[in-house]
Each structure stands twice: as structure tokens, then as C-alpha cells.
Amino acid sequence: MSENRASTTSRQPKHPEMDSEVQRDGRVLDLTDDAWREDRLPYEDVTIPLSELPEAEQDNGGSTESVKEQEMKWSDLALQSLHENTPNTGT
Numbered sequence: 001m002s003e004n005r006a007s008t009t010s011r012q013p014k015h016p017e018m019d020s021e022v023q024r025d026g027r028v029l030d031l032t033d034d035a036w037r038e039d040r041l042p043y044e045d046v047t048i049p050l051s052e053l054p055e056a057e058q059d060n061g062g063s064t065e066s067v068k069e070q071e072m073k074w075s076d077l078a079l080q081s082l083h084e085n086t087p088n089t090g091t
Contacts, residue, residue: 050067051066051067051068052066052067052068053066054066054067055067
């Protein structure tokens with residue numbers, strides 16, 4: 001039982017009033033350097049599926065939704081057809 005008590009007390013922060021501060025492990029900092037952080041992929045090398053891009057010719061004035069996002073929207077026509085095809089429950 002004293003082993004359980006020791007293990008729970010070892011997990012408590014040294015300074016409880018500074019609980020919101022980030023505690024970093026120094027080993028992670030050795031993996032990255034300034035050159036790695038500043039390295040960027042050229043814009044031309046980024047491939048984006050066409051379904052994720054907004055339509056090229058937009059007549060409606062600037063919608064930025066992709067084709068995939070537009071296909072996922074509910075349409076009023078589908079809701080209307082549900083209403084028309086409901087069976088009568090009366091008489």
C-alpha cells in the first residue's frame with residue numbers, strides 16, 4: 001500500500017500554482033533545428049484532389065466551398081419529396 005501512495009505522489013507537479021505552464025522534455029528539442037523548422041514545401045509540389053478545390057468558374061459571387069462540400073449539403077428538393085411521399089395516417 002505504501003508503494004501505491006509513493007507512485008501517486010510522484011506524479012504531482014512540483015509547483016501546483018504553475019500547473020498551466022508547459023513542461024518540455026529536452027530530448028525532443030534536439031530532434032529539430034532552425035533549418036528544419038524553416039523548410040517549406042514549394043506550392044507547386046502540393047497536390048490537392050480536384051474534389052477538394054472550389055469551382056474554377058463561380059457565377060454566384062465567391063463561394064469557396066469545394067465540390068465535395070457542396071455534394072454533402074442537404075437540398076430542399078429532397079426534403080420536399082419526403083413530404084410528398086408520406087402515407088396518409090387519417091381515415
